[in-house]
Amino acid sequence: MCEFNELGELHSLLLELLIDFDKLCKDLDINYYLSGGTLLGAVRHHGFIPWDDDADVMLLRKDYELLLKASMNMRINNRKIFSLNNKTFARDYARFVRTDYYKEEDFVIKEDCPYLGIDIFPVDFVPEKKWLFNIQCLILHYLKILLDISNTDYHTGSTKFKRFIRDCLRPILKFIGRYRLAYLTNVFCKLFNSHCEINVAAISGINGKRERWKFEDYRLQSKAEFEGYLFPIPLKYHIYLTNLYGDFMQLPPKCKRKTHGVKIQKVREDGGTNA
Secondary structure (H helix, E strand, O other), X not given: OOOHHHHHHHHHHHHHHHHHHHHHHHHOOOOOEEOHHHHHHHHHOOOOOOOOOOOEEEEEHHHHHHHHHHHOOOOOOOEEEEOOOOOOOOOOOEEEEEEEEEEEEOOEOOOOOOEEEEEEEEEEEEOOOHHHHHHHHHHHHHHHHHHHHHOEOOOXXXXXXXXXXXXXXXXXXXXXXXHHHHHHHHHHHOOOOOOOOOEEEOOOOOOHHHHOEEHHHHOOEEEEXXXXXXXXXXXXXXXXXXXXXXOOOOXXXXXXXXXXXXXXXXXXXXXXXXO
């Protein structure tokens, strides 16, 4: 787990990734926003949340697909996009990584995107009818649990019973295949894109129902300072952040200021790591 003196280095590495991602999107004429805790950090701290150890961005599904297609021919030193599309990342979102640093997270299987990166979440149109949206979110909730189990090592879970259930399910899910589960999850995320046009949500993220808001509010763009650089954010960010965090300008109690259990190591020229 990153200690606070190590987080400074991690933030610097992630900032370099954000700068490169911003340039890539400008070159491709793709609109994106900072999202989740990264957007909260931009608004409340003008940079990283001091105890945060990751970075997130979001963009509309059509731009997301364009980005993934363009990434097949991307030639940026030590930069790569891991995704379901190129079968390098069994998730319903993508990751823009730097291949000069390994990232190790608690419980995640070793062959699953070993590099430090920023998460890229597609934003999909979702049903206006609350009951239909709730069903979509419920199905996705359980699909993501199965996908999470298939992407983690044994003996994970908050209780002995949950660990037992997960360990029983894991061989079955391994037989089905991580990428099949990720593909199915991705299908349900974008299920209503051609039928809806009022509400959008980055439902591939962890916040589920709270991600939904009006497309009219989403599409208006602004800029915010983040670690001395300007990055795009939604003009009506307060709607999004209130949905996710409530009183988002209020600092959480110290007991809730936790990192995700991340370790980073420099990749040596021979492919090894510097201990």
